[in-house]
Amino acid sequence: MAYADDKKLIAATRKAAKAFGVAAEWSAGKPVRVRNDFLLEMLLFFEVVAQFKGTGKYVLEFVAGTGRHKNAFPKAPADKAGRPRFIVKDFKGNPVCQVCAGTRVADKHGDQRGLDVSIQSPLASNSPVHTDLIAIMDAKYKSDSNVRLTHGEYAGFHHWVEVFDLRREASPRLLKGSMLEGNCLVTNGQPSTEATVGLRDGWVVEVSNFYPGLTLSRRP
Amino acid sequence: MPKRLGRAYWALDGNVFDETEGVEIGAGHLKVEKGDYVLWFKRHPELTFYGHGIVEEAKRTAVEGVDGRVLLRITLAGAGTVAFDEPRLLSDFGFSLECLYRPSKPAVHFRRRYRYLPRDDFEAVVAGKVDLAATLVGIFLLEMPSSTKSAFAALLIEKGHQLTEEVSLAKLWQMMDQYSEAELLAGRELLSSIRHTSEGLDVSGLSFDKIRLDHGDETASRLRRKADELDAFAAAYEAIRGSTRDRLIETDSTPRKEILGWLTQMTRS
Numbered sequence: 001m002a003y004a005d006d007k008k009l010i011a012a013t014r015k016a017a018k019a020f021g022v023a024a025e026w027s028a029g030k031p032v033r034v035r036n037d038f039l040l041e042m043l044l045f046f047e048v049v050a051q052f053k054g055t056g057k058y059v060l061e062f063v064a065g066t067g068r069h070k071n072a073f074p075k076a077p078a079d080k081a082g083r084p085r086f087i088v089k090d091f092k093g094n095p096v097c098q099v100c101a102g103t104r105v106a107d108k109h110g111d112q113r114g115l116d117v118s119i120q121s122p123l124a125s126n127s128p129v130h131t132d133l134i135a136i137m138d139a140k141y142k143s144d145s146n147v148r149l150t151h152g153e154y155a156g157f158h159h160w161v162e163v164f165d166l167r168r169e170a171s172p173r174l175l176k177g178s179m180l181e182g183n184c185l186v187t188n189g190q191p192s193t194e195a196t197v198g199l200r201d202g203w204v205v206e207v208s209n210f211y212p213g214l215t216l217s218r219r220p
Numbered sequence: 221m222p223k224r225l226g227r228a229y230w231a232l233d234g235n236v237f238d239e240t241e242g243v244e245i246g247a248g249h250l251k252v253e254k255g256d257y258v259l260w261f262k263r264h265p266e267l268t269f270y271g272h273g274i275v276e277e278a279k280r281t282a283v284e285g286v287d288g289r290v291l292l293r294i295t296l297a298g299a300g301t302v303a304f305d306e307p308r309l310l311s312d313f314g315f316s317l318e319c320l321y322r323p324s325k326p327a328v329h330f331r332r333r334y335r336y337l338p339r340d341d342f343e344a345v346v347a348g349k350v351d352l353a354a355t356l357v358g359i360f361l362l363e364m365p366s367s368t369k370s371a372f373a374a375l376l377i378e379k380g381h382q383l384t385e386e387v388s389l390a391k392l393w394q395m396m397d398q399y400s401e402a403e404l405l406a407g408r409e410l411l412s413s414i415r416h417t418s419e420g421l422d423v424s425g426l427s428f429d430k431i432r433l434d435h436g437d438e439t440a441s442r443l444r445r446k447a448d449e450l451d452a453f454a455a456a457y458e459a460i461r462g463s464t465r466d467r468l469i470e471t472d473s474t475p476r477k478e479i480l481g482w483l484t485q486m487t488r489s
Contacts, residue, residue, distance in 0.1 A: 004305075004348075013356050031365070031403070034403055060421060061423070084426075213409075
């Protein structure tokens with residue numbers, strides 16, 4: 001191949017490489033790594049809120065955080081206070097729940113656990129406990145979308161449902177009929193091989209193919 | 221002057237030596253002789269080789285009254301300089317010439333008005349023969365922030381590749397492509413969905429432009445800015461992705477020590 005062609009390709013590669021250098025880090029020393037960057041979690045958070053809107057039964061209110069957290073969503077589990085969240089209300093203006101991202105909540109034994117997305121009762125305070133929860137969700141990013149949720153991931157989430165005492169039919173079914181109703185273990189990958197009856201028994205829903213361009217599926 | 225074995229190859233600053241009546245230099249300097257090959261370069265706007273030729277005569281005349289200085293006049297054989305149709309940018313050859321120890325800043329090797337070139341290097345420039353695999357991989361690695369390099373090196377090891385000279389450049393490029401796909405392009409898709417979904421909520425007080433990702437160490441990044449940067453990367457990368465893949469797929473050459481050094485030790489380039 002002649003030099004003239006190489007020259008053009010090299011110049012275009014230099015441009016792409018410079019753009020790579022700029023895009024590859026959030027800031028100095030922080031590489032963009034999808035599985036660590038809370039992006040699937042953040043998408044899940046907004047998607048849950050969108051599902052509320054989609055039912056046509058609720059009104060959304062965005063509650064900004066305070067100070068430098070005004071619009072900042074935490075990458076690692078953080079306190080609820082001062083963080084942005086949504087309040088979901090019915091048409092009479094009565095709050096029916098809060099949707100929070102990356103919030104720590106105390107389980108029934110008092111252990112603090114960071115929840116990717118939690119749907120909390122309207123009365124839940126800034127130090128929520130397990131009785132404030134309506135449903136929890138966890139996002140698992142797979143760098144290969146053909147990979148299944150592991151048994152360990154399923155078991156861990158199942159355990160959370162247990163220690164947050166969410167194995168009950170009593171939770172209000174606010175998102176009835178939605179793909180994201182219930183305690184959802186969400187992934188861009190594929191469902192685990194856990195028996196469907198086990199999921200039903202454990203009050204766990206697996207939502208797979210959660211990724212732009214893929215068709216969501218859920219089980220049971 | 222003692223007779224040399226064989227011919228020598230020179231890169232000469234054309235502004236100084238090309239078609240001049242004579243240039244004053246130290247008597248023992250620039251031992252160019254009849255039959256040697258020369259490559260002309262100019263420095264502006266960037267160091268570029270514009271032609272080459274064979275020396276017909278290198279005439280040295282003593283400068284009167286100055287000891288140890290001569291006036292050198294170079295005449296080329298035949299029709300003189302053969303100009304390149306496509307001038308060769310030194311920066312394009314940074315990873316292709318043996319004599320360049322700093323591929324990222326090859327011009328530092330041309331600070332003087334002339335320099336000796338190894339024969340292979342001379343011929344590579346004249347033939348316009350770029351080591352494309354080394355160049356493209358090298359350019360990307362040079363622009364990689366060190367945090368990304370560590371992540372990339374970890375990915376290579378995770379996929380079972382040794383960071384030795386045995387890893388082929390084609391494989392390195394393929395792995396960089398996978399890295400771009402898995403991290404940057406996937407991140408871009410997610411950010412674009414987050415944007416779409418959050419804007420679709422249409423609630424007051426929330427705007428994608430303001431949303432930030434809190435890194436948990438007192439710093440936060442604006443999603444909008446990252447989305448724009450990733451868009452810019454995607455566009456620039458898409459423009460080369462197909463042709464680089466086609467061109468590099470068959471190469472089995474392996475990287476120079478310097479390139480691997482950037483990955484394994486994060487040394488300065």
